[in-house]
Amino acid sequence: MSKLYFEDFEIGHVAEYGDRLVTAEEIKEFAAAFDPQPMHLDEEAARHTIVGGLCASGWHTCAMMMRLIVDGFMSDSSSLGSPGVEEIRWRSPVRPGDRLRVRVTVLDKRDPRTRPELGFVRLRFDVLAAPDRLAADAVINVMFARRIPRAAASA
Numbered sequence: 001m002s003k004l005y006f007e008d009f010e011i012g013h014v015a016e017y018g019d020r021l022v023t024a025e026e027i028k029e030f031a032a033a034f035d036p037q038p039m040h041l042d043e044e045a046a047r048h049t050i051v052g053g054l055c056a057s058g059w060h061t062c063a064m065m066m067r068l069i070v071d072g073f074m075s076d077s078s079s080l081g082s083p084g085v086e087e088i089r090w091r092s093p094v095r096p097g098d099r100l101r102v103r104v105t106v107l108d109k110r111d112p113r114t115r116p117e118l119g120f121v122r123l124r125f126d127v128l129a130a131p132d133r134l135a136a137d138a139v140i141n142v143m144f145a146r147r148i149p150r151a152a153a154s155a
Contacts, residue, residue: 017072055093
């Protein structure tokens, strides 16, 4: 498969990536290292929280989302990183036994005036737990290299 460049992204395009099984062990391991709250560490303690049972940290959900998109298409793209996240929302708990995938929608594209070698692609990432429960969503602007820098393309 060839590398994806800024020019290859079409507004409205939708693709899905991944199939990741979430385990109680990885939920607890991530939580112990990065988000040690009761609902992420211990089944019994989690039953007495607002979420009613063990669930992944929202940050763990984001990390799993990132892995799914890197494996799905980012590692074969000209991604130059991101200047930041516009929004992220955790919609429903990710539980042990959930199978996750990510739906990616191209929302918009933008050519920066001062950087002819790249463009910004505004993407929406929906983290779905099987069959179609929305667990999280994010809108992120990603910088992608252009196949041919804009100045060279117009000459």
